Amino acid sequence: MPDTNVASPALHEPWAMRDKVAFAGIGTSRFGNFPETDSYGLGCEALNAALDDAGLKPSDIDGLIVNRIPTYERFAEMMGINPQYCLLTEAPGRFSGVSLALAAQAIHSGAAKCIALVYGNNGRSVRMMYGGGDSQWSPWGMTSPGATHAMMWQRHMHQFGTTHADLGHVSKAFRDHACLNPDAVMHGKPITLEDHARARPICEPLKLLDYCLINDGAVAWIMTSAERAKDMKRPPVLLSGYARQDAFHYGSGPADDLWYPNLSATRSVYDRAGIGQEDIQGLGIYDNFSPTVLLSLEGLGFCPQGESGNFVKDGALRLGGRWPTNTSGGHLSDSYMQGWGIIAECVRQLRDDCGERQIKDVQAMQYICATNIAQSLILRRGA
Amino acid sequence: MSLATRPKPLVDNWNRPFWDACKDGHLILQRCKATGKCFFPPAPVSPFTGRPDWEWVGASGRGEIWSFVVFHQSYFPGMKDELPYPVAMVKLEEGPYLLTNLDGMTAAEAKIGQKVSVRFPGGPEGFVLPQFGPAA
Numbered sequence: 001m002p003d004t005n006v007a008s009p010a011l012h013e014p015w016a017m018r019d020k021v022a023f024a025g026i027g028t029s030r031f032g033n034f035p036e037t038d039s040y041g042l043g044c045e046a047l048n049a050a051l052d053d054a055g056l057k058p059s060d061i062d063g064l065i066v067n068r069i070p071t072y073e074r075f076a077e078m079m080g081i082n083p084q085y086c087l088l089t090e091a092p093g094r095f096s097g098v099s100l101a102l103a104a105q106a107i108h109s110g111a112a113k114c115i116a117l118v119y120g121n122n123g124r125s126v127r128m129m130y131g132g133g134d135s136q137w138s139p140w141g142m143t144s145p146g147a148t149h150a151m152m153w154q155r156h157m158h159q160f161g162t163t164h165a166d167l168g169h170v171s172k173a174f175r176d177h178a179c180l181n182p183d184a185v186m187h188g189k190p191i192t193l194e195d196h197a198r199a200r201p202i203c204e205p206l207k208l209l210d211y212c213l214i215n216d217g218a219v220a221w222i223m224t225s226a227e228r229a230k231d232m233k234r235p236p237v238l239l240s241g242y243a244r245q246d247a248f249h250y251g252s253g254p255a256d257d258l259w260y261p262n263l264s265a266t267r268s269v270y271d272r273a274g275i276g277q278e279d280i281q282g283l284g285i286y287d288n289f290s291p292t293v294l295l296s297l298e299g300l301g302f303c304p305q306g307e308s309g310n311f312v313k314d315g316a317l318r319l320g321g322r323w324p325t326n327t328s329g330g331h332l333s334d335s336y337m338q339g340w341g342i343i344a345e346c347v348r349q350l351r352d353d354c355g356e357r358q359i360k361d362v363q364a365m366q367y368i369c370a371t372n373i374a375q376s377l378i379l380r381r382g383a
Numbered sequence: 384m385s386l387a388t389r390p391k392p393l394v395d396n397w398n399r400p401f402w403d404a405c406k407d408g409h410l411i412l413q414r415c416k417a418t419g420k421c422f423f424p425p426a427p428v429s430p431f432t433g434r435p436d437w438e439w440v441g442a443s444g445r446g447e448i449w450s451f452v453v454f455h456q457s458y459f460p461g462m463k464d465e466l467p468y469p470v471a472m473v474k475l476e477e478g479p480y481l482l483t484n485l486d487g488m489t490a491a492e493a494k495i496g497q498k499v500s501v502r503f504p505g506g507p508e509g510f511v512l513p514q515f516g517p518a519a
Contacts, residue, residue, distance in 0.1 A: 132458035
């Protein structure tokens with residue numbers, strides 16, 4: 001149960017969008033290193049998979065949101081889509097959830113009936129560097145999202161007595177999951193806690209196995225109204241609740257509040273969904289770096305602040321544990337699809353598509369993203 | 384191992400006085416006139432009121448280490464020789480944080496909560512970068 005130290009803004013009437021919008025199709029490309037194509041090619045591959053999954057044609061799509069694909073015009077031109085609603089969203093991974101919310105709002109308000117959301121990334125084959133370049137802090141050598149998280153985790157360890165070894169339970173659980181997922185980049189490459197502890201340091205206190213992968217790939221979701229989704233090919237998965245709270249007061253540096261207040265505010269997702277934490281069977285947590293998983297668990301009240309290390313050490317995040325998390329392997333071990341793939345995995349779990357890594361009797365999944373745009377959403381089975 | 388090959392700061396209309404003061408060996412901050420609170424990075428308005436009512440004030444140059452990291456990955460060609468190098472997040476007495484480096488101490492000696500003070504040992508051509516070391 002959420003602790004009561006931080007009040008979440010309770011709603012006294014149902015969220016107007018509760019269970020009104022659904023996922024009708026999901027598609028993913030291959031994940032790996034594909035210099036022979038690009039983010040357009042990969043995006044087309046994922047969207048075709050999603051259209052096939054939903055039983056739709058490009059002409060059925062009247063809304064389009066693209067992310068990490070250079071332009072929406074060219075992508076729409078390639079796929080032969082002339083929508084009534086279209087945009088390109090910002091590159092950071094927090095915009096997977098933001099894009100989802102924008103699509104839901106557009107469908108709910110009638111701006112579009114059936115929206116394709118397409119993410120494509122060829123960061124691996126173009127040797128994308130997440131760091132370097134000129135910034136406010138580059139004269140001091142401070143750069144990269146990994147360093148921001150390393151700075152925050154160092155503080156967390158000081159403040160609460162957590163350790164680098166605590167992060168090993170996150171990395172190991174997700175790698176174990178990837179070993180059950182034949183599509184994962186790290187399938188067949190198990191790790192031990194000792195491998196995690198002894199990995200090459202990148203930005204201490206974080207080491208290689210605390211960092212997400214960088215790979216090529218694409219993900220597409222097709223969203224429509226719950227009403228329309230009922231008659232479509234696959235069982236619909238409903239968006240039951242979504243909550244977001246931004247916090248930009250620490251400017252361009254690491255967050256001195258470890259995002260705890262804004263993450264805690266998103267506990268309103270339970271009220272919005274009408275689904276309590278105890279009624280959720282599995283989690284998708286944005287794991288660009290292993291610490292965000294622990295910050296997310298604390299922020300959403302799965303354990304009190306500072307106790308996430310103990311919370312995960314007995315296998316809580318593993319399949320078979322109470323909170324199986326990132327069952328595909330997540331960004332650490334499946335594919336760095338910036339939240340898009342993690343949300344797709346939540347949908348697949350709720351359609352019993354996950355084979356060996358299926359969570360038994362799953363009815364509801366929760367996604368959490370710990371960033372300066374903190375978000376959480378709850379998905380449930382539509383039938 | 385030289386500050387001379389560091390990336391140059393991005394100078395804009397708001398931070399130019401800060402960088403000019405560093406050249407003279409002074410750390411200055413913008414202070415909101417309405418609240419008396421200081422802020423950084425430099426901006427056209429106070430984040431506490433949203434209004435352009437602020438003034439430059441001299442900072443004490445004292446603070447404490449809030450957190451720190453050690454870079455092993457190379458991101459800047461001019462810093463390759465410094466690897467592995469520390470970056471410390473210093474909370475200044477006046478409130479704002481600076482991301483900076485350690486001078487006169489190693490990362491192994493650094494402790495969160497430790498008192499540090501500013502010094503100005505050098506920088507890329509035309510600039511001096513504030514660094515922090517054991518409190519004077």
